[in-house]
Amino acid sequence: MNEARAGRGEHTAAEPAAEAILSVREVSRITGLSGWTLRYYEKIGLIDPVARDGSSGHRAYTRADLARIESLAHLRAAGLGIEEMRALMAARGHSSETVALKIEMLAGHSEALEAEMRRLAARRRYLDNRVAYWRAVQAGDDVEAGRLEAEGERLGNRLS
Template identity: 40%
Template sequence: MTTSTSTLMTIHEVSQRSRLSEPTLRYYEEVGLIGPIARDESSGHRRYRDSDLDNLQALACLRAMGVGIEDMRTYQANRMLGRSAAGEQRDLLARHAQRIEREIATLHVHLNYLEAKAGLWDARDRGDAEAEAEASARVNAMLGELEAVLA
């Protein structure tokens, strides 16, 4: 089924192309992130346009980065406003970039701790008392940093 301006797609096709589940697509329409989506006159099934898919692909990227529904809603509204909302759009994205930077820093602490603990157990497994003492000192030195990111 086509029109002169765009291809109409089923929910299944859009789900595959956007990598969002069909229930998520319905939910995004229900909460006003997209749509309203056109319906097939005979069956009542959703029929998505290219512009709907474009919006959904943007939302899928935001979702993958951990952006919540309210910020997605703001992002979508700002997309419609274009240049006049550029500053707010920049700030929204920068705020999430900072959140991800904090998450990465936390993950680095977790990684370093796990590697230090693995080194400790490796030394124990090998029966190397000197390496075990050094690894234990590294683990103990990291405890404050680990506690800080867990708080």
């Protein structure tokens, strides 16, 4: 493999077979990403072109491919979208600019998750209130039902 291609992580079927170690099925089992997702990620450029087995033409992933795919699987599991993953994967290396971009993007996503968690917690408080209200109604506890009804109104007004 020439150095320009090696730096980009690209492989060809003519390269040494020892580098090609895993099938789509094996990478899928390891990462939890479906074969369809692996092929899609390659098609849209999230994964560099994968070497092909010379005899079968099937994809043959290397350890370097697997490391990148595992990073993508983790980002996906953390809730990042395709474009966010694309930007992070494009910011290769450890230069001050790429590190700053990675920090900014990941911190921004973390903040968005925190806001979503607050919204979900508010929804849960409202639903828990409604369950408690209906249990009080069912038990004939009019005082508790009245208190929960007023609280439920306040909680419902806070939902976004």
